[in-house]
Amino acid sequence: MSNIKTIFVAFASALLAGCSLGSDNHDQPSNDGSRASQPDAQHEFVEKVNGYLANAKRSGATSEQIAILEQAEASAEVSIEDYEASVDATLDCLHESGADALDNGMIESEGLSIRQYGVPVSAEESHPRAIGDGVTIHRCVAEHSYWIEIAYQLQPSSREVRQEYRExxxxxxxxxxxxxxxxxxxxxxxxxxxxxxxxxxxxxxxxxxxxxxxxx
Structure with a gap:
């Protein structure tokens, strides 16, 4: 299968790598040079999820994606079950649209369990959905999982797993x-x-x- 955009790379933690759909901005150090404390990290994450929610609504996310983001905003966490379910919904949508989507299942990236899947570029070009200024992705990804995937990989617990791996x-x-x-x-x-x-x-x-x- 050629000309596939691998979606998980958009959010995974490959250090300083260029990404097609987004980026992983690392935790900012506090004034003394250390990483933010857990309560601070959770507060920062909740603020990010609030922004994801607004963007998700603007980009036509499903009620299911909105509900998971609202739960994440309340609990400062995205469960792996909700993460996988959202990607499953994206893949179902892709297949129903006729896209020959790639699904390699769960893999480990820097110790973190990540769903690796991909969308043919031609399918994305046929079903674009704007998610920001000049940025489009396949409408199925935008509707079902895009913002959840970002939140899952940027939540405090995921950052801690990756930090431990790097150590x-x-x-x-x-x-x-x-x-x-x-x-x-x-x-x-x-x-x-x-x-x-x-x-x-x-x-x-x-x-x-x-x-x-x-x-x-």
């Missing part, structure tokens, strides 16, 4: 930086350390992509 690369990453004379705070936040290294590589400050070298 497993700290020692190797620091060794790679040290071998190239790239000085960083070895006790710094692991996500920020990864971002610093990627930026340094892309700006030719360091001659190696340490993330790739350590198998991240």
């Amino acid at each position: 497993g690369f700290r020692e190797e990453l620091l060794e790679c930086y040290s071998s190239r004379g790239f000085e960083v705070d070895e006790h710094g936040d692991i996500t920020e350390l990864m971002e610093l290294g990627m930026y340094a590589y892309e700006s030719d400050t360091i001659d190696a992509n340490c993330l790739a070298e350590i198998g991240y």
